[in-house]
Amino acid sequence: MANNQELTNLVNYGLVKAHIAMGLVFFIIVAIMGFLYSLQLDGIYPFPGIEFLSPGRVRMIHTAGAAYGFLVNLFTGLLYWALPRFTGYRVLSDALGWFMFIALQAAVLITVVAILFLGQADNVEWGETPWWIDPIIVFWLLLHLVQFGAPLFKASQRGPLYVSGWYISAMLVWTPLVVFMGNLIPRFWSAGTGAGAVQSTFIHDLVGLYVTPVAWGLMYYFVPIILKKPMWSHGLSLLGFWGLAFFYPMNGVHHFLWSPIPMFAQYSAVFATVAIEFAVTSVLINFMMTIRGSAEQLKYNVPLRYMYTGAIFYWITCFQCAFHVTLTFQKVIHFTDWVTGHAHLIMFGTFGLWVLGMAEYVWPKLFGKETMYSKGMSEGAYWLLTIGVFAMFFDLTAAGLVQGFDWIGLNPWIDSVNFSKPFWYFRSITGIMMLTGLLMYAINFYKTATTAKGLTAELKSESV
Amino acid sequence: MGKMERFSFVALVAGIIFFLFADFVSWALPMFVLKDIPMKKVEDLAAEAKAKNTSAWSDFLRIAKLYYPEQFKKYYKEPTEEAFAKALKIGHHWYVAEGCWNCHSQVIRPVSNETLRFGIPGVSNTVSYPSEYQNELQAPVLWGTKRVGPDLIREAAVHDIGWQVAHLYNPESTSPGTNMPGYPWFFEKDKNGNIVPNERGLGLLIYLMWLGSWEVKPTKEWALKD
Numbered sequence: 001m002a003n004n005q006e007l008t009n010l011v012n013y014g015l016v017k018a019h020i021a022m023g024l025v026f027f028i029i030v031a032i033m034g035f036l037y038s039l040q041l042d043g044i045y046p047f048p049g050i051e052f053l054s055p056g057r058v059r060m061i062h063t064a065g066a067a068y069g070f071l072v073n074l075f076t077g078l079l080y081w082a083l084p085r086f087t088g089y090r091v092l093s094d095a096l097g098w099f100m101f102i103a104l105q106a107a108v109l110i111t112v113v114a115i116l117f118l119g120q121a122d123n124v125e126w127g128e129t130p131w132w133i134d135p136i137i138v139f140w141l142l143l144h145l146v147q148f149g150a151p152l153f154k155a156s157q158r159g160p161l162y163v164s165g166w167y168i169s170a171m172l173v174w175t176p177l178v179v180f181m182g183n184l185i186p187r188f189w190s191a192g193t194g195a196g197a198v199q200s201t202f203i204h205d206l207v208g209l210y211v212t213p214v215a216w217g218l219m220y221y222f223v224p225i226i227l228k229k230p231m232w233s234h235g236l237s238l239l240g241f242w243g244l245a246f247f248y249p250m251n252g253v254h255h256f257l258w259s260p261i262p263m264f265a266q267y268s269a270v271f272a273t274v275a276i277e278f279a280v281t282s283v284l285i286n287f288m289m290t291i292r293g294s295a296e297q298l299k300y301n302v303p304l305r306y307m308y309t310g311a312i313f314y315w316i317t318c319f320q321c322a323f324h325v326t327l328t329f330q331k332v333i334h335f336t337d338w339v340t341g342h343a344h345l346i347m348f349g350t351f352g353l354w355v356l357g358m359a360e361y362v363w364p365k366l367f368g369k370e371t372m373y374s375k376g377m378s379e380g381a382y383w384l385l386t387i388g389v390f391a392m393f394f395d396l397t398a399a400g401l402v403q404g405f406d407w408i409g410l411n412p413w414i415d416s417v418n419f420s421k422p423f424w425y426f427r428s429i430t431g432i433m434m435l436t437g438l439l440m441y442a443i444n445f446y447k448t449a450t451t452a453k454g455l456t457a458e459l460k461s462e463s464v
Numbered sequence: 465m466g467k468m469e470r471f472s473f474v475a476l477v478a479g480i481i482f483f484l485f486a487d488f489v490s491w492a493l494p495m496f497v498l499k500d501i502p503m504k505k506v507e508d509l510a511a512e513a514k515a516k517n518t519s520a521w522s523d524f525l526r527i528a529k530l531y532y533p534e535q536f537k538k539y540y541k542e543p544t545e546e547a548f549a550k551a552l553k554i555g556h557h558w559y560v561a562e563g564c565w566n567c568h569s570q571v572i573r574p575v576s577n578e579t580l581r582f583g584i585p586g587v588s589n590t591v592s593y594p595s596e597y598q599n600e601l602q603a604p605v606l607w608g609t610k611r612v613g614p615d616l617i618r619e620a621a622v623h624d625i626g627w628q629v630a631h632l633y634n635p636e637s638t639s640p641g642t643n644m645p646g647y648p649w650f651f652e653k654d655k656n657g658n659i660v661p662n663e664r665g666l667g668l669l670i671y672l673m674w675l676g677s678w679e680v681k682p683t684k685e686w687a688l689k690d
Contacts, residue, residue, distance in 0.1 A: 041612065043643045051649040056563025119561035124604045152471045160469035166478075169471045173479030181487065186604035190491075192597030193498055196605040197491035209483070238468070245478035249486030258573035259607060260594040265494045272486075331575045335611040403611075408576045413614050414641045 010084045013366050015097045017449075019077025020359050022105055024445060026069030027352070028438050033062040035431040041424040052116045060115050060128040066347065067126055067206065068137070069108040074355040075214045076104070079148055079168065081362050082221045086162050089151035100143055107136055126203050127183045134183035141176035148172055163237045167217030170245055174209035178202060193260045200261075201252030207346070208248035215351050216244075216283065219307060222358050223290060226304050227297065232289035236282045243279025247272040257330040270325055277322040284315045302378045306357025309386055313349035317342060332408065337420065338400025345393040348434070353385065356441060364448055369455040373447035377440050384437030392430040399423035504599040510549040513677065519620050520677030524548050524670055531625060532660055539663040548670070555671025556601045558664050562647065569608035570617040570675070582614065584621040590679055592617060601671075613644055618676035628672055629661065 039045050040055035047053040080097065084090050091097060111129045114120040120130040129137065152169050155161060161169065182202020186195035220237070224230055231237055253261055253269035291298075291308065298305045320342060324333055333339065364372055372378050399420050406416040448455065467473055504512070513521040528536040528543035540547040559565065572578045574591040583589030596617075597605055623631070630637045633651055635644040650665030661669055 040645060041643055045645065048645060049648050054562060054647070055645050056566055057561075059566050060563050115561075119558065121561045121563065122604065123560045123565050123606055125609055149471070149475075156469075156471040160466045161471060161474075165471070166469060166474045169474040170478040173475045174483055177479075177483060188603075190495060191503055191599060191603035192501075192605055193594040194491060194495035195603050196597070196607055197494045199604050201487065201490045242478070245482050249483050250489055253490050255609065256571075256607060258575055259571055260592050260597065262494045262497050265490055268489050331573075334573070335569055335609065337610075339609065404576075407578075407581070407611075410577055410581055414639065417612070417643060418641060 010088075010090055011081055012091070012094050012097060015080045015094070015101060016077050016362065017366055018101055019073050019080065020363065021445075022101075023070055023073030023077060023355070024359070024442055026065055026073060026108065028435075028442060030062050030065040030070055031431075031435050031438055033058050033065065035428065035435055037062060038424065038428045038431050042421070042428055057116050057121070060121050061112055063126055064111055064115070064128040065108065068104070068111065068129070071211055071347075071351065071355070072104060074359060075211075075218070076100075076144070078218050078355065078358050078362065079214070082164065082218055083148055083151055083168065086164055086221055087151040087155035089154045092147045092150040096143060096147055100140060100147065103136075103140055107133055107140065122183065122187070124183055124186060124199050124202065126206055127179075127199075129183070131183060131187055134179065137183075138176050138180045141179060145172045145176060163220040163231065163234075163241065164217040166241050167213040167220065170241075171210055171213040171217065174205070174213070174249075178205040178209050182206065196256055196259060197253055197261050197265060200255040201249070203255055204252035205249060208244070208251060211347075211351055212244065212248065215354050216240075218358055219287070219311070219354065222361060223287065223304070223307055226301065226307075226361065227291065227294050229290070229294070231286055232292075233286050236286040240279050240283035240286065243276065243282065247276040247279060251276060254325045257325075257327055257334065266327075270327065273325040274322050277318050280315065280318040284311060287311055302372075302375075302382055303357040303361035305382060306353045306360065309382075310350040310353035310357065313345055313353070313390070317346040317350065332404035333400050334404075336400035336403040336407075337396040337423065338404070341393045341396030341400060344389060344396070349386075349389040349393065352389070356381075356385070359445075360441075363445055364455060367449055369448060371455045373444050373451055373455060377444040381437045381441035381444065384433050384440065388430045388433030388437060392427055392434070395423050395426045395430065399427075498594050498598070501595045501598045506549045506552050506600050507545075509552065509599055509601070509674075510545045513548065513674070514545050516678075518677045519680040520670075520674040521548070523620070523625060523673040523677075524551070527625060527666065527669060527673075531629075532666065534654060535660050535662070535666060539666060551667045551670040552601065552674060554664060554667030555669070555674075556667075558650075558668050559606075559671060564616075565606050565608045566610060567608075567612035567644070568614070568616045569611050570605075570615065571607040572615060572617055578615070582618055584618050584676070584679055596678060613642075616672070616675050618679060620673050620675055620677035621680045625669065625673060628669055629665075632661075632665065632668065633659065 036045070036047075036053075037055050037059045045055055080091065107129075111133055114130045114133070115128065118130075120132075121128050122131050122134075127134070148168065149172050152161065152165055152172075155165065156169075179202075181198060182205065185198045186202075190198060220231065250272035251269055253265045254273050257266050257270070259266075287308075298308060323329055324338065324342070360372060360378065364370060402419050402423070403416050406419055512518075513524070525543055528540070528547075536543065540551060571592045572582050572590070579589040579591055627638055631639065632647050634646045635642045636646075647665075650661055650668060651659050652662045654660045
């Protein structure tokens with residue numbers, strides 16, 4: 001506990017708790033929104049004819065909320081934990097941290113009110129926030145840059161940064177640029193095809209230059225900590241990072257292949273996307289070789305299992321991407337549910353599972369406890385979420401092929417809707433699984449935080 | 465190698481230089497290639513529709529004079545170019561705000577028989593081309609990423625006004641088996657108790673009948689004159 005006291009001085013536990021808790025709340029809310037939207041596809045939407053619960057609006061909360069409510073909250077909370085620990089310096093200011101916390105929740109809530117009640121939305125995918133809130137988000141991200149940039153900058157005066165530091169340094173610079181570019185350029189400084197090129201770059205950059213680097217940065221911190229051993233290869237870490245940094249920003253236009261965007265931009269996006277697969281594989285090899293010899297821990301350690309499951313899903317998604325990014329695949333699968341399945345496997349299956357695993361590792365420690373309240377709920381949530389998201393991915397991928405070939409076949413449009421129905425029903429069932437898992441996970445969190453008894457580790461493994 | 469692992473190096477090289485290079489290739493260069501296409505404001509689109517007497521303009525007059533004259537007068541006054549521009553803006557605003565673009569794309573690709581499915585039978589089978597998007601109503605662009613319903617960029621020639629009204633109010637009535645939700649809040653009751661589109665409904669209707677109207681050639685011969 002003495003050790004814990006020291007770390008309390010380095011890490012602001014309150015900020016970690018607040019961000020993780022709000023992130024979980026928004027995770028559940030956006031999952032419910034997604035589930036509601038899936039019921040509309042099934043034709044059994046429970047609130048027809050109610051303006052502010054119109055499925056189109058609910059769907060925008062699902063995506064925009066996932067970005068800013070769920071992912072940004074959880075990543076920020078985990079950064080408050082991890083960053084001071086691996087740099088050895090506190091973040092810039094706790095007061096700024098609380099201001100940023102409140103500002104972020106306010107921005108998300110204003111977005112929800114604006115989209116549901118005021119009819120204010122923006123047709124940038126993943127940037128559905130009304131345009132007047134985007135400058136506020138950019139400003140928030142600049143604060144985020146100084147808040148987390150300060151310890152990184154101080155640490156790098158002393159010597160080279162650890163791998164996580166590279167990812168997070170780059171992400172801190174990229175994110176405000178990306179949000180500014182994607183939300184404001186298409187509206188005020190371009191239109192049409194040019195705007196489409198910017199928007200597609202934005203969709204992919206928000207994944208590739210915010211979510212991916214912050215998540216990998218945290219993975220490079222948490223995995224060696226949990227395994228109590230260093231990463232297998234520093235060279236592969238370097239290769240993975242610089243591969244991502246160079247190729248990822250060029251991927252975006254692959255969202256609009258066969259569109260009026262000039263072909264050279266489309267070809268460069270395809271090339272860069274295939275190239276990124278190699279960088280991803282190098283990162284995966286590094287992680288797999290790191291766990292070699294310690295794989296037994298996956299049996300006992302749920303957080304670690306979340307992280308490796310997510311890593312495998314990550315590789316599956318990227319491998320799939322290297323194929324379906326080609327112009328040939330795009331003829332069939334563009335505009336179909338294949339893409340939806342792909343997006344869910346990466347956002348929920350990888351980044352969702354990662355943040356849940358990391359949060360589960362951090363959460364008991366924040367309350368001076370050794371384990372989560374219930375091992376059973378912990379395991380149950382893991383399996384429901386993992387099986388749920390993989391089943392959804394499989395189901396939607398198949399649905400995408402059915403839709404794609406049906407459209408090429410020039411059947412009446414309604415056929416593709418009818419053919420998709422069984423897949424959509426099944427998708428709603430997987431949604432129920434994922435929601436149940438999330439609720440189970442949240443109850444476990446709540447109980448861990450509030451229970452009076454000291455929870456001690458009873459695990460067989462040495463390292464917990 | 466040590467230098468590569470510093471905050472300032474990563475922030476400058478990865479954070480700024482790589483990012484700018486990628487943006488240059490991904491969208492700055494495409495924008496440069498397309499820079500000669502004139503950018504149109506909504507007012508320009510309205511003026512063009514009137515000058516060329518496109519089907520959008522005749523459908524606009526039909527809505528204003530034949531279908532819903534009282535409603536139109538109430539919300540948009542006279543059927544002028546300015547009223548047309550205002551209706552397009554309102555229609556576009558609600559098309560975006562309702563998330564129509566989550567299920568309906570606005571782009572026809574040159575592959576997968578899309579020109580046959582979404583082109584205009586007997587009139588046009590054009591693939592989408594850059595200049596038709598170079599206007600204020602496509603900023604940000606509405607290409608979309610998912611189709612649950614069909615593409616709408618040639619909608620002007622596919623369905624008529626009556627169909628659109630019934631479809632917006634209750635999609636089942638025109639498309640059995642559809643899973644599109646209805647939008648009753650785009651309608652109100654007039655003094656005779658008939659369900660008629662309100663300001664937003666009229667705007668959306670005019671916007672939908674504008675989509676692709678520039679490809680309907682020659683202008684529908686039953687077009688109304690002023």
